[in-house]
Amino acid sequence: MAKPDTSIDPRIMDSAKEEFRTLGFEKASLKSICQRAGVTTGALYKRYAGKEELFRAVVADTVADLDAVYEERTAVPASALSDEDLIRAWYMDEEYMLWWFRFLNERRDGFVLLLTGAEGTAYANFQHDWVGKMTEGTWTYYAEARRRGLCTVDMTREELHVVLSAFWTTIYEPFIHDFTWPEIQRHCTLVCRLFDWYAALGFPKG
Template identity: 30%
Template sequence: MSRDFQQTHENLLLCAEKHFLKFGFERASIREICKDASVTNGAFYNHFEDKEALFGSLVDPILQKISEIYSDSVVKHFELAKTNELKDLWSLSEETIQQIIEYVYENFDAFKLLLMCSDGTKYASFLDDVVRREVRETLALINELKSRGVPVKDLEDDEWHMLVHSYFASIAEIVFHDYPKASALKYAHTLAAFFSSGWQRVLGI
């Protein structure tokens, strides 16, 4: 890849991020992005297949990292579930959320793109995708606990979705409202305390 090609590519990404944040995916224009980046429309397609591919180049690395953080947390939760220190599950969950929040603030604009500017793309379901994965992994963890003889109360599918969605929607508020990082970490601690108490009461763990 030539240096000029790389510089043009990076410039397109920089200008695209600015336009997507200002106008959202649907209203952002390839023509205007190219104009801002001093790139012809024809040259644009040497770099990206279409507008959604351009958007994806900005958010896919973020999604990959979040998935890695989450997968690591799942492994740790399952390891802990095989011990008698079940109360530590809640502390581990809070540690994971704090880690994610740290990452959010390292990539704040990318999370704004995902949560606030992605309508019209396959990424618009980001929050629901997170919720579905959390429900799926939590149910697997519950089954692991039950297999060890730990009594856990059952919930209906809609109850799982509502409770998990309310938790992640609360965390997403830090992006929606541009909370300072210190405040976000404080609020995350409050949310973790609130929800962990609720989960323990609801599930009987």
């Protein structure tokens, strides 16, 4: 029995990534992807049921990495944290924010596709859905801090979602606008200055 030719798989993925990045999912053409990759449409259909399955394959690693880091960062329940750790969780540490930017920059191709090229796929609302997911995790930290009297400002879950939408937009936009890494580093400093969670939620400073 002949072994399947796996040598063309990377070519298909690279071609699809370029096509989706340039045109977005809806305008992308499987024919064009195959031509650029130097493969037949039959070879592509042996691997992917259609254009959306191919798109999902292109962004799969990025989605998995995002989900994994979310699970890691929310693994310890807020109720198990000390007061000191719970307060520190809201500090806009530039080194921590730079970790996020570096993490996303290392997955730039997939992340940008999720932000700008996913219309027409299951990830069409990625920006909103990711903020919703982060809101769920962040809310438990806020609710626990408020319950303990560590912060003084009352906020609803909906209000937190709105504020986090603004926060994550400042993270999305450098990638949408194709900032270089030095530009992202400067932007990171600005974001840390802009979002003072201690002041917004009434945490004691010092």
